[in-house]
Amino acid sequence: MKILIISDAHGSTENIEKLTDKIQNSDLVLFGGDFAKFNHPQTARPALEALTKTGTPVFAVLGNCDEPEFISEIESADISVQKSMVFHESLVISGSGGGSKFSGDTPFERTEEELVQDFDVVKSSLSQIADEEGRCRNLVLIMHNPPKDTKTDVIPGGIHVGSQKLREFIESTQPVLVVTGHIHESAGIDKIGNSTVINPGALLEGKYALAELEKTEGNWEVKSAELFSL
Numbered sequence: 614m615k616i617l618i619i620s621d622a623h624g625s626t627e628n629i630e631k632l633t634d635k636i637q638n639s640d641l642v643l644f645g646g647d648f649a650k651f652n653h654p655q656t657a658r659p660a661l662e663a664l665t666k667t668g669t670p671v672f673a674v675l676g677n678c679d680e681p682e683f684i685s686e687i688e689s690a691d692i693s694v695q696k697s698m699v700f701h702e703s704l705v706i707s708g709s710g711g712g713s714k715f716s717g718d719t720p721f722e723r724t725e726e727e728l729v730q731d732f733d734v735v736k737s738s739l740s741q742i743a744d745e746e747g748r749c750r751n752l753v754l755i756m757h758n759p760p761k762d763t764k765t766d767v768i769p770g771g772i773h774v775g776s777q778k779l780r781e782f783i784e785s786t787q788p789v790l791v792v793t794g795h796i797h798e799s800a801g802i803d804k805i806g807n808s809t810v811i812n813p814g815a816l817l818e819g820k821y822a823l824a825e826l827e828k829t830e831g832n833w834e835v836k837s838a839e840l841f842s843l
Contacts, residue, residue, distance in 0.1 A: 614702065614833075618822040620645030620757070620794025621815035622664070623678065624656030628816050629663040631843050635823070636667045641701065644692075645794030645813070646710060646757035647676030651719065654680045665690050670701060676757045676795065677712030677719040684710070694755055696731040698738065704789075704826075704833060705742050707735050708755040712795050713776055728758055729778040735786065743786070748807065750832040752788035759793040764801030765812035766793075783808050789833045790824065802838050809835040819843035 617639040622629060636642055644664060649657035657679055665671055673687055674695040687693040694708035709731035711721035735742070735752070743749050759766035759775040760783055766775030774796065783791055783805045791810040800814030802822070814820030824838040 614640045614826040614828075616640065616824045616826060617642045618645075618792050618811055618813045618824060619643075619816045620792070620813055621647040621676065621797060621817055622660045623647055623815065623817040624650035624653060624660055625817045626659050626663040628819055628843060629660060631819075632816075632821060633667060635821075636664075636669050639669055639823075642669055642671040643706075643753070643755055643792045644671060644673035645676070645755055645792050646674045647678045647794065648683065648687075649676075649679050651678050654683070654720070657683050658686060661686060661690060665692060672699065672701070672706050672708070672755060674708035674755050674757055675710035675721055677721045679710075680720050681711075696734065698734045703828070703831075704751055704753050705735075705749070706753045706755065707732055709779065710757055712758045713774070725776055725778040728756070728776055729782050732782055739786070747785075748787040750787070750789055750834075752786060753790045753792070754783070754788050755792045757793065757795050759796055759799070759812055760791070760805060760810065763803040763805065763810050765799050765803055765810055766796055767799045768796060769798065780805065783810070789826065790835055800840055802840065809838060811838055813840060814842075
């Protein structure tokens with residue numbers, strides 16, 4: 614399965630358009646949030662429309678720059694996995710929206726507890742989606758806010774600003790793939806246990822990632838993952 618991974622479009626329909634061929638040639642698009650440009654909520658809808666117009670399946674969450682009410686728009690477009698769980702090609706996909714509380718300048722900042730509570734639906738379904746070792750090997754998580762202490766949550770000065778509770782959730786469930794964003798300067802690919810964690814960087818800056826998943830004996834595995842720039 615070929616997956617296009619993008620995040621932080623911030624209203625850049627131009628860069629979404631530049632990825633049209635890659636969207637069409639992918640089996641799945643995972644979007645890590647921030648449809649809207651900072652302080653310009655009206656830019657979210659054009660970004661959503663550009664992202665979904667090809668017909669390729671898209672799954673997404675909101676970012677910290679998106680108005681919380683915009684969740685109804687991505688739900689209407691049938692691409693939201695925020696605070697929910699969907700099944701696609703035997704993958705289980707779930708998401709957490711918004712970013713950690715910081716400056717209060719963006720509309721969707723949340724506590725650690727609120728971020729991880731979006732995955733309560735996964736917690737309540739572990740008996741159905743986890744293997745005998747407790748690993749959710751067909752689970753994909755999309756979280757705008759990155760988990761703590763990886764290559765995906767570092768700001769200048771080498772400071773890790775990710776969520777400890779989201780990291781603990783990944784450690785406990787061991788999903789096959791985690792898609793994140795939010796920290797523009799921290800595009801990277803890392804591992805938490807057996808889970809591959811990808812921050813593609815900001816699409817606003819022309820950054821994206823491609824991953825390929827392969828199914829072996831009923832379980833999905835990340836065969837390859839790579840970062841790119843337009």
